[in-house]
Amino acid sequence: xxxxxxxxxxxxxxxxxxxxxxxxxxxxxxxxxxxxxxxxxxxxxxxxxxxxxxxxxxxxxxxxxxxxxxxxxxxxxxxxxxxxxxxxxxxxxxxxxxxxxxxxxxxxxxxxxxxxxxxxxxxxxxxxxxxxxxxxxxxxxxxxxxxxxxxxxxxxxxxxxxxxxxxxxxxxxxxxxxxxxxxxxxxxxxxxxxxxxxxxxxxxxxxxxxxxxxxxxxxxxxxxxxxxxxxxxxxxxxxxxxxxxxxxxxxxxxxxxxxxxxxxxxxxxxxxxxxxxxxxxxxxxxxxxxxxxxxxxxxxxxxxxxxxxxxxxxxxx
Amino acid sequence: xxxxxxxxxxxxxxxxxxxxxxxxxxxxxxxxxxxxxxxxxxxxxxxxxxxxxxxxxxxxxxxxxxxxxxxxxxxxxxxxxxxxxxxxxxxxxxxxxxxxxxxxxxxxxxxxxxxxxxxxxxxxxxxxxxxxxxxxxxxxxxxxxxxxxxxxxxxxxxxxxxxxxxxxxxxxxxxxxxxxxxxxxxxxxxxxxxxxxxxxxxxxxxxxxxxxxxxxxxxxxxxxxxxxxxxxxxxxxxxxxxxxxxxxxxxxxxxxx
Numbered sequence: 001x002x003x004x005x006x007x008x009x010x011x012x013x014x015x016x017x018x019x020x021x022x023x024x025x026x027x028x029x030x031x032x033x034x035x036x037x038x039x040x041x042x043x044x045x046x047x048x049x050x051x052x053x054x055x056x057x058x059x060x061x062x063x064x065x066x067x068x069x070x071x072x073x074x075x076x077x078x079x080x081x082x083x084x085x086x087x088x089x090x091x092x093x094x095x096x097x098x099x100x101x102x103x104x105x106x107x108x109x110x111x112x113x114x115x116x117x118x119x120x121x122x123x124x125x126x127x128x129x130x131x132x133x134x135x136x137x138x139x140x141x142x143x144x145x146x147x148x149x150x151x152x153x154x155x156x157x158x159x160x161x162x163x164x165x166x167x168x169x170x171x172x173x174x175x176x177x178x179x180x181x182x183x184x185x186x187x188x189x190x191x192x193x194x195x196x197x198x199x200x201x202x203x204x205x206x207x208x209x210x211x212x213x214x215x216x217x218x219x220x221x222x223x224x225x226x227x228x229x230x231x232x233x234x235x236x237x238x239x240x241x242x243x244x245x246x247x248x249x250x251x252x253x254x255x256x257x258x259x260x261x262x263x264x265x266x267x268x269x270x271x272x273x274x275x276x277x278x279x280x281x282x283x284x285x286x287x288x289x290x291x292x293x294x295x296x297x298x299x300x301x302x303x304x305x306x307x308x309x310x311x312x313x314x315x316x317x
Numbered sequence: 318x319x320x321x322x323x324x325x326x327x328x329x330x331x332x333x334x335x336x337x338x339x340x341x342x343x344x345x346x347x348x349x350x351x352x353x354x355x356x357x358x359x360x361x362x363x364x365x366x367x368x369x370x371x372x373x374x375x376x377x378x379x380x381x382x383x384x385x386x387x388x389x390x391x392x393x394x395x396x397x398x399x400x401x402x403x404x405x406x407x408x409x410x411x412x413x414x415x416x417x418x419x420x421x422x423x424x425x426x427x428x429x430x431x432x433x434x435x436x437x438x439x440x441x442x443x444x445x446x447x448x449x450x451x452x453x454x455x456x457x458x459x460x461x462x463x464x465x466x467x468x469x470x471x472x473x474x475x476x477x478x479x480x481x482x483x484x485x486x487x488x489x490x491x492x493x494x495x496x497x498x499x500x501x502x503x504x505x506x507x508x509x510x511x512x513x514x515x516x517x518x519x520x521x522x523x524x525x526x527x528x529x530x531x532x533x534x535x536x537x538x539x540x541x542x543x544x545x546x547x548x549x550x551x552x553x554x555x556x557x558x559x560x561x562x563x564x565x566x567x568x569x570x571x572x573x574x
Contacts, residue, residue, distance in 0.1 A: 029481075038393075038549070038552050039391070040391050040392065040393065040551050040552050040553055041375040041376050041391055041553050041554075042375050042376055042391065043390045043391035044390055044391075056377035056378060056381075057373050057374050057375075057377040057381075058374075152491060152526075153480030153488045153490075153491020153492060154480040154481060154488075154491065154492075154493070155480075155491070155524065155526070157526075182528065184524075184526045184534075184536070186493070186522075186524050186536075186538075188478075188493065188495070188522045188538060191522070191538055191540070191552070193522070193524070193536060193538040193554045195526065195534065195536050195554070195556060197528065197534075207532075208374065209372055209374055209534065209556050209558075210374045210375065210556075211374075211375070211536050211538075211554035211555060211556045212375075212554055213538050213552050213553065213554040215552060262378060262385075264378070264382070268381075275373075275377075275381075276372050276373045276374060276377070277370060277371075277372070277373070277429070278370065278371060278373075278429035278430055278431060278447075278448060278567075279565065279567070280381065280429075281381060281382075281429060284381065284382055287382050289382065289383050289384060289385050289386070289509070290385040291385065291386065292385055292386050292387050293384070293385040293386065293387035293388035293389075294385075296390050297387050297388050297389060297390060298389050298390065298394070298399075299390060299391075300391075300393070301393035301394075301548045301549065304396055305394070305396055305399050306399075307387075307389070307399065
């Protein structure tokens with residue numbers, strides 16, 4: 001005889017099952033919403049963009065430095081590069097906010113992924129939460145890469161692989177397609193802090209670590225998908241076959257720019273892991289500040305300050 | 318005659334009883350896992366003690382060196398703050414013995430420094446910096462400074478936020494530290510004289526992350542609120558890496574330049 005459950009106990013099991021199903025997943029915190037970027041750090045990087053050869057604080061190895069020095073901004077004018085997107089790390093460099101939402105399993109109702117929205121130059125980042133494995137190392141690399149996540153206490157820790165090469169700084173200091181990124185996402189009330197650790201065996205001597213915070217702002221209008229892009233011929237010379245804008249070794253004309261403007265020694269300007277630790281100041285003993293700020297002196301909240309907000313040297317009322 | 322059916326629990330009553338019993342067990346288990354009256358030191362969800370080094374990835378040109386006079390990039394200063402900062406004179410600060418004005422609680426964690434964190438007692442966490450030789454004391458519980466005298470590092474009240482989990486259980490070895498600091502002497506947010514006033518308030522969240530490599534990172538999310546000198550609260554995040562020992566600890570005095 002097949003054992004059967006008493007009809008009178010079925011509602012009890014139903015109630016218990018519903019209550020258990022309604023219990024949040026392990027240490028789950030709501031990360032969804034629209035998060036405003038106040039740009040209170042690295043304003044110049046996020047606004048006008050960093051100077052062409054400013055590698056301060058980036059743990060580059062020799063190959064990473066050589067790659068960065070070879071970069072010519074005209075490369076972006078080539079039709080095949082115009083509509084390229086940035087990797088997820090770019091979210092730590094740009095001035096925009098974050099739009100985060102969830103994808104649910106239609107059957108179980110459980111969260112299977114978090115999505116971090118796109119912008120005009122970055123793709124949607126999907127953080128898979130369903131335990132799936134990363135693809136094999138030879139699988140396709142995309143701009144967004146492949147990301148998985150797991151909760152560690154109240155922090156969502158993510159791991160990204162399979163990215164194309166991308167920017168570590170907006171002046172084209174680059175990570176390779178072998179780079180991986182670990183990210184810790186923690187919410188404190190209406191603040192969201194993300195910390196990224198980029199490891200790259202090709203271009204970095206140590207992991208590059210960057211933290212940034214955003215504030216919840218439901219009034220902010222943030223897109224969720226990348227803006228459509230259509231490449232056009234911007235510069236006639238870029239249409240010629242074989243043209244690849246670049247600087248040969250030793251020929252980057254901007255190498256000494258930061259030294260001339262800010263009195264910083266080249267050993268600092270060209271980056272490297274040692275440049276980001278306190279003891280590096282021993283190599284800055286001869287540093288003397290410029291007498292007065294003449295560019296990018298105020299911002300992002302500069303209205304009414306009568307201050308220089310860009311590279312023009314002119315004061316803005 | 319008694320109606321026997323009225324004495325038998327209905328299926329829905331059984332359901333409610335079962336659910337209540339389940340939650341009672343869960344709550345009791347959660348409660349039994351929380352030691353009663355544990356001190357802040359004993360109940361710390363994470364161990365912040367030890368040596369840490371700041372890793373200057375953000376704002377390098379404004380943190381590793383003293384920027385030019387008039388360089389206020391990234392800080393949402395008011396016109397009143399700009400007026401004060403435009404008059405910055407390090408020689409005057411040196412003459413007044415005020416070389417430490419850029420080493421107060423709203424600014425010290427952004428300087429290139431090492432931290433030495435230890436428990437001063439069961440309810441006080443001590444954070445020392447080698448840069449500027451400063452000491453911050455984080456007081457847990459109902460601590461109150463009597464009498465309240467403004468100081469460079471102010472009065473800091475701290476609170477643990479253990480990580481939450483389902484059904485009220487705490488998650489072992491995960492959680493954050495919240496620190497609120499007030500009662501500060503006026504000082505500088507940046508070494509080139511960007512000011513904060515005596516009404517400034519600093520709110521920090523300290524989070525600890527452990528990588529698969531074993532590396533540990535301390536990330537501090539900070540908001541500096543000063544209606545006189547800041548248009549909006551200054552929101553930043555910065556990181557420190559744990560060091561194995563104090564072999565690189567190098568105390569050095571404040572510098573006004």
